[in-house]
Amino acid sequence: MNTFYFIAFLSIFFSILVISAKNPVHSILYLVLTFFTFTIQYILLNAQFLAIVNFIVYMGAILVLFLYTLMLMNLNKDSEPFKSNIVKIAAVLGGGCLFVVLFACFRQVGINEPVVLKDPSLGLVKNLGKVLFNEFLLPFEISSLLLLSAMVGAVLLATKDPKTV
Numbered sequence: 001m002n003t004f005y006f007i008a009f010l011s012i013f014f015s016i017l018v019i020s021a022k023n024p025v026h027s028i029l030y031l032v033l034t035f036f037t038f039t040i041q042y043i044l045l046n047a048q049f050l051a052i053v054n055f056i057v058y059m060g061a062i063l064v065l066f067l068y069t070l071m072l073m074n075l076n077k078d079s080e081p082f083k084s085n086i087v088k089i090a091a092v093l094g095g096g097c098l099f100v101v102l103f104a105c106f107r108q109v110g111i112n113e114p115v116v117l118k119d120p121s122l123g124l125v126k127n128l129g130k131v132l133f134n135e136f137l138l139p140f141e142i143s144s145l146l147l148l149s150a151m152v153g154a155v156l157l158a159t160k161d162p163k164t165v
Contacts, residue, residue, distance in 0.1 A: 018030045
């Protein structure tokens, strides 16, 4: 249980660093660490599939692309637009309203004991595969054909000379 609270604290800490970082590259690196703590939380909750998808898709693909994009954009302080005081006041009011709503929600919910699953094999990949390939085989195959046709269409649109295809 102590591990859960420690990882939850790290998640909140890194997410605050994402918001407060001045450098966008540092912000994305903190976001990678935040998603890594989410992956650890998924493992603690016995959701291995979500942990693997979070690790591969979010940390491995999307955030790395964000990082490369930001590095290629060459952001400078000179090109940053000036924000008027009205925008800053609106941001403070919006953040204050969000804080009040979150405080009211947390006050009503209260802190109870954590949820314990009655079936410990609930989030396993084996069970997901059984459900996916037994009950949802036809929609799964149709979506794979749809993705294949979208990939072929993207390749055809990306070619410069239509005669070569």
